[in-house]
Amino acid sequence: MSTADWKNYEPVLIPNIKDLHKIDVYIKNGGYEGLKSVLTDKQKWENPKSVIEEVKAANIRGRGGAGFNAGLKWSFMPPADGGPRYLACNGDESEPGTFKDRKIFEYNPHAFIEGALIAAYAMEITTIYVYIRGEYKAYIRMMEKALEDAYEKGFIGKNILGSNYSVDFYVTGGAGAYICGEETSMLESLEGKRGYPRVKPPFPAQKGLWGRPTTINNIETLAHVTSVINRGADWFKSVGAENHPGPILYGISGHVNRPGVYELPSGVPVLDLIHDMAGGIRNGKKLKAVIPGGSSTPVVRADQLDGISMDSDSLRTVGTMLGTAGLVVMDEDTDMVDMLWRITHFYHHESCGQCTPCREGTGWLEKIMLKIKNGDGEIKDLDLLLDITTQMEGRTICALADAAAWPVRHTITRFRDEFEARCKKSVHAVA
Amino acid sequence: MAYEFTKEDLEEIEKIKAKFPEVMPATLPVLWVAQNRFGHVNPDVQRLVAETLDLPEAHVHGVAEFYTQYYKEEKGKFVLDVCTCLSCQLCGGYDILEHLEDKLGIKKGETTDDGMFSLNEVECLGACGYAPMLQITNDTYVNHLTKEKADQLVDSLRKGEVPEYEQIDMPLRNAK
Numbered sequence: 001m002s003t004a005d006w007k008n009y010e011p012v013l014i015p016n017i018k019d020l021h022k023i024d025v026y027i028k029n030g031g032y033e034g035l036k037s038v039l040t041d042k043q044k045w046e047n048p049k050s051v052i053e054e055v056k057a058a059n060i061r062g063r064g065g066a067g068f069n070a071g072l073k074w075s076f077m078p079p080a081d082g083g084p085r086y087l088a089c090n091g092d093e094s095e096p097g098t099f100k101d102r103k104i105f106e107y108n109p110h111a112f113i114e115g116a117l118i119a120a121y122a123m124e125i126t127t128i129y130v131y132i133r134g135e136y137k138a139y140i141r142m143m144e145k146a147l148e149d150a151y152e153k154g155f156i157g158k159n160i161l162g163s164n165y166s167v168d169f170y171v172t173g174g175a176g177a178y179i180c181g182e183e184t185s186m187l188e189s190l191e192g193k194r195g196y197p198r199v200k201p202p203f204p205a206q207k208g209l210w211g212r213p214t215t216i217n218n219i220e221t222l223a224h225v226t227s228v229i230n231r232g233a234d235w236f237k238s239v240g241a242e243n244h245p246g247p248i249l250y251g252i253s254g255h256v257n258r259p260g261v262y263e264l265p266s267g268v269p270v271l272d273l274i275h276d277m278a279g280g281i282r283n284g285k286k287l288k289a290v291i292p293g294g295s296s297t298p299v300v301r302a303d304q305l306d307g308i309s310m311d312s313d314s315l316r317t318v319g320t321m322l323g324t325a326g327l328v329v330m331d332e333d334t335d336m337v338d339m340l341w342r343i344t345h346f347y348h349h350e351s352c353g354q355c356t357p358c359r360e361g362t363g364w365l366e367k368i369m370l371k372i373k374n375g376d377g378e379i380k381d382l383d384l385l386l387d388i389t390t391q392m393e394g395r396t397i398c399a400l401a402d403a404a405a406w407p408v409r410h411t412i413t414r415f416r417d418e419f420e421a422r423c424k425k426s427v428h429a430v431a
Numbered sequence: 432m433a434y435e436f437t438k439e440d441l442e443e444i445e446k447i448k449a450k451f452p453e454v455m456p457a458t459l460p461v462l463w464v465a466q467n468r469f470g471h472v473n474p475d476v477q478r479l480v481a482e483t484l485d486l487p488e489a490h491v492h493g494v495a496e497f498y499t500q501y502y503k504e505e506k507g508k509f510v511l512d513v514c515t516c517l518s519c520q521l522c523g524g525y526d527i528l529e530h531l532e533d534k535l536g537i538k539k540g541e542t543t544d545d546g547m548f549s550l551n552e553v554e555c556l557g558a559c560g561y562a563p564m565l566q567i568t569n570d571t572y573v574n575h576l577t578k579e580k581a582d583q584l585v586d587s588l589r590k591g592e593v594p595e596y597e598q599i600d601m602p603l604r605n606a607k
Binding site: 014096097099103133134135136174177178190191194210251252259261262277279330334349 | 458460462493499518554561572603604
């Protein structure tokens with residue numbers, strides 16, 4: 001299916017099937033056939049490596065934001081040595097604008113569980129953890145129930161489906177910290193510590209949970225694995241944009257008439273997504289700007305959006321990226337100064353404090369933005385902000401400092417007039 | 432007061448410990464067990480968790496302090512966490528926060544005199560398409576808030592009625 005046909009797309013990740021979250025309904029609709037196939041069909045899947053090859057060929061680009069080929073990531077796992085190996089499923093989902101994985105927990109948890117089991121088998125992993133943010137209590141409960149059902153049916157546990165493959169699958173939760181969405185920080189949290197990111201290398205595939213080989217994948221990424229195994233890598237590659245293929249869960253929020261999560265092929269034109277799917281800008285207002293993939297992805301002005309679609313190649317031409325495909329839409333009345341101040345407040349609040357450029361930098365970004373927001377800013381503060389961002393980027397253990405710096409740099413550059421207007425003393429009344 | 436886990440808590444803690452190859456990973460989940468039991472994890476509760484797991488008290492304290500959802504002091508019966516982060520800010524999160532401050536007669540971060548409500552401003556809760564929204568005591572989400580809906584919520588919580596989990600269908604979805 002080409003990108004142009006997106007209107008005829010039938011959802012596969014979250015199909016229109018009632019009560020699909022119930023294991024019996026899932027099985028009735030072909031559920032766990034993919035897992036059965038990789039475990040028992042030796043003609044098709046000669047060994048675990050052949051599963052990795054198929055997933056690599058599908059080019060599922062990680063849906064957690066980084067967009068790295070999932071199969072390639074799996075292939076970094078060292079050969080099995082008889083010791084424990086782990087799969088950590090990242091359900092932290094804390095990037096502002098991102099609220100898609102919860103829809104998988106809610107509507108089709110078994111597609112994710114099946115994908116994770118296939119991934120674990122492919123990498124010869126014996127223990128799986130799914131880490132869900134602490135705020136998602138309802139989804140933690142849903143996952144506990146779904147896992148219990150899958151254990152009961154023999155899809156998890158000892159010698160699953162009569163094979164010689166055994167695996168355990170546990171759900172565990174966070175307790176409120178955005179940083180725990182960062183993969184190594186999630187590992188620290190899973191190990192029962194503060195969520196401080198680890199220095200890489202060594203990468204988790206070499207040294208992950210308790211020093212053992214570990215792969216970390218996003219929930220949506222693993223759910224796509226199930227479709228790839230059932231429908232083949234060629235099918236997956238044929239959906240959506242060439243270099244960023246497959247269906248994507250787009251989370252649309254902000255000033256639109258019909259916000260929510262939509263499953264569509266990658267590469268849908270941004271303006272179609274806003275106007276055709278999300279029902280256009282509310283209250284008949286005009287579009288001012290969008291943030292395409294969560295708060296850290298650079299903001300784009302409405303006049304830059306003609307012909308731009310939701311895939312990494314197209315978004316790169318306007319200096320931004322797909323991230324988590326959490327599209328935040330802003331109407332003409334949006335105050336970019338207020339908006340940016342709130343983003344800086346978020347990153348300052350969520351910096352773990354381990355690296356100085358981030359701990360101090362995010363604080364200064366927020367402080368200066370607050371000054372500008374309150375009408376006490378000066379033009380030179382804008383250049384000071386830009387200077388601080390250059391001192392933060394690439395100088396820390398994880399990417400939180402970059403994520404804090406990009407919105408500041410790009411919002412100021414792209415809406416400089418508004419920032420300058422707020423910095424001019426003449427906007428105040430004469431006393 | 433002396434804090435003690437019940438027999439059921441201790442059974443749950445054993446189940447948690449069995450999920451992991453060592454005891455330290457039980458820190459976060461056991462702090463949750465404690466908070467669910469006592470309503471908060473003040474230093475005395477942190478000590479209890481440390482003793483129960485045979486871990487250093489400083490470790491448990493460090494973890495409890497790091498994560499925002501652990502209450503380090505007593506809170507009201509219902510904690511209202513109003514999200515004001517990006518999408519909620521764009522859609523009126525601050526209006527809801529301000530309205531609740533007026534309605535409850537407290538500022539954010541405070542608890543009402545009758546001990547019924549604590550009000551907090553929080554970072555992104557991952558319900559961006561259903562903004563503005565809030566969370567009740569680390570659990571139920573209340574979405575698509577208006578001032579009227581916030582009023583009704585406070586009134587029903589006063590009566591002890593907590594709203595149920597609200598499933599929001601995906602737009603244009605018509606499940607067969």
